[in-house]
Amino acid sequence: MKQELSDQIDKALRRLLERSGDTEPSPSVALDTPRRPEHGDFACNVAMGLAKRLGQAPRAIAESLVAELGDAGGLVESADVAGPGFINFKLDLSAWQNQVPEILRKGSLYGCSDEGADKRVQVEFVSANPTGPLSTGHGRNAVLGDCTARLLEKVGFEVTREYYFNDGGRQMRVLGESVKARYLERLGRAASPSPEALADPETAWLEESEGLPVVFPRDGYQGEYIGGIAQDLIDQFGEGLIHEPGDGQFRDYAQSQIFAEITKTLDSIGIVFDVNFNEKSLYDRGLLERTLEDLRALGLVYDAEGAVWLASTKMDLDRDRVLVKGTGEPTYLLPDIAYHCDKFSRGFDQMIDVLGADHIEQFPFVQKAVAALGVNPDQLELIMHQFVTITSQGEKVKQSTRRATFVTVDELVEQVGSDVFRFFMIERKPEGHLDFDLDLARDQNWRKNPAYYVQYAHARTYGIERKASEVGLSMPDHDAFDPLRLDQPEEIQLIQKLVGFSEMVSRAASTREPHHVAYYLRELAGLWNPYLQDGVRHRVLSDDAALTQARLGLVGAVRVVLREGLSLLGVSSPERM
């Protein structure tokens, strides 16, 4: 509808410019929705931008444009020139009202578009290495990536969700050694390091204690889950693994166990990946060597100090980076570059990496290197997000990765459920900090907890349907009511909000900002809940049969939009609460 008006204005503007002998390209017409209702339904500022070019007063240009436009084929009720040169449009009420059956007709397709038609996009997210349970930061990353993927699907892209993890390097070896240490401790063949030493890197690290060697690695993983994995191995193998190296079965078993746990966690919040891509497969296919050779052929690689370096300063970056260590082992950077080349070779039109703030430094190196190897840098984009803090009783909950005292996704989901978890995690724009208010998240009061507030708004559409069925009424089809009966100001306002859904989806998808969906839903619910509450002025079920049908039509349209919006967030749409 907005598009239709915008097109009409565009045509009128072209006619106007042509007549005045102006041959330059016509400026694009932008409409925005004014904050103040007396400024109409849509406002246009194109006249102000043309003032200089045409050498006329903006208001005069606006007047001519209004005259040229006429009533835009019955769409416009009034067009007024206001302020410094705005044109304020008020649409005919029926233009709004007739959208209600349209929403019902489209149903779950409402809000969809073809912006991404025939395009394949890959979203890489979570990508936590399987060394422990997912933290809240990973949780935010997971929800952000998944909601972005859902938005892209909504606007027509073919989306691949992918999880990449490093299983070739040092980190996994330390994991294996950590498990082996706990294994030996539990069998009475090794001693645990002192708690003081574990807590503080500066404290002396004993080689042995009470006659037993201390084998736990200095930078090992201290979480309790490591002991659990060790216990599993004792239950299975007894003492049979005491001569097994840490990076053998210990590592393999720990990795597969932890990865299975991570998968389970993600599943519990409705996230399933299409591809789990492991670093090792890059080694197996010889892609590291090939990437290195390709970069070397471009003169972007050199040897120094016993290591192999990426000449990133030649690519406008502030320093060079090591690709292969003196030990002959690659750093994580080389596989990362090889991985992104592999992505590209799989034919995606667009690749999106979702990364936490602690990893963004890495991104430019990968992007530049991959660009040197022939990928258009615009095809590889980054969604960066800041960290999560958890607040309860007005105090921040302290977290430490090193000591594994962080709050896990599992713990949070157990307390508040998947729906609230996801809603809270997506509510903030990615680049801002996210303060997770645990008390509010736990609050069952629908009026206070925004997640429930929106879900409740949806459930109420079913409450009304149930009530209606008691008097033999059912929800009308899209052509079985007269939308012109929806003429109360609150109803028009609701309809305008419903109509704005598509534009919001399109914008959220193109800017990769799913938090707009959450805000939109809160606003819609903020109109809908009070509308229902005021059962005097506009009761849905009344003695007026035709009016009742029309309002049930509105109930249906609101239901469609709430359901579609919630589904973009991966939050359920309950029929009762």
Next chain:
RNA sequence: GCGCCCGUAGCUCAGUUGGAUAGAGCAUCAGCUUGCGGAGCUGAGGGUCGCACGUUCGAGUCGUGCCGGGCGCGCCA
């Protein structure tokens, strides 16, 4: 020290290529209300948009400099 992100109401945060008198939720206060669904409805107060300068018809939004907070700056990932 250098790089990136953030700074908007008491708190947590929105703010659509720069648009008209800066918004929401929570909290506070006042009045109404006994419900198509669990207490609700209506209204009010609350702001030098971190500070300064600049760009222009117009700046919360763009540029520069400063202040404050977070993250990063490894042959760790």
